[in-house]
Amino acid sequence: MKLDKELLKGATETVVLAVLAQEPSHGYQLVQLLKSRSKGIFGFGEGTLYPVLYRLEEKGWIKGEWEAGNGQRRRRVYRVTSRGRRQLVKRTEQWAGLARGMTLILGGPAHA
Amino acid sequence: MKLDKELLKGATETVVLAVLAQEPSHGYQLVQLLKSRSKGIFGFGEGTLYPVLYRLEEKGWIKGEWEAGNGQRRRRVYRVTSRGRRQLVKRTEQWAGLARGMTLILGGPAHA
DNA sequence: GAGCAATACCTCGTTATACAAAGTATACAT
């Protein structure tokens, strides 16, 4: 099942922040982490994730640093800043609120 | 807590379908139903909901009928069509998928 | 050393949506 594009709006930044908070990563790696950690539910492409990273960095919620190439291809590793962590808390609360509302509407008296 | 605009994208049509499936309503009533049934979590305004209703009707998922004014102001009551009910099932599955993915990412090894 | 796959990054155009704000008009109570 491929997730609806619109449904993901607003959630993408949150999962990116969450994964980076657990493990600093570069863009390409993030694509794979998001897929594996969500058991294949999320399948973000690079065309989605790189712009998200730039956005988050511009807002000061993550910080990227070029990793010197020790035989590796150069890559930019992103870490969550302290402001970013506060944001992650907020976003998580937002998500919980939405999830609660959805449950109330979808799972409520509908099955009565 | 006011829910982020972007986070709601894609979810709005689903909750509208869900409420209408439970109780055919007109637009103005829907504003209140969504608010009360979600215990205040959803606060959609008319400028959001009416366009949603038009969209859903155009797609054939709901059907509106003008209710003749028996002393009442004229109102358009919307009902979910059979195609709309199938859509609701799909949307609900989509939502469940997203919720599962979010839980995996947010609630997983983060608190380890 | 040519070819190829995987890695890693970047950018553009398209499309869809939530919302505020403003407007119109009716019913009803005071």
Next chain:
DNA sequence: ATGTATACTTTGTATAACGAGGTATTGCTC
């Protein structure tokens, strides 16, 4: 008559996810 709640409608703005295309490097294999 004045106001309030009801009820519908439209416009403009901002944002975001994605596909598709592009560049460049590394390392493997023949």
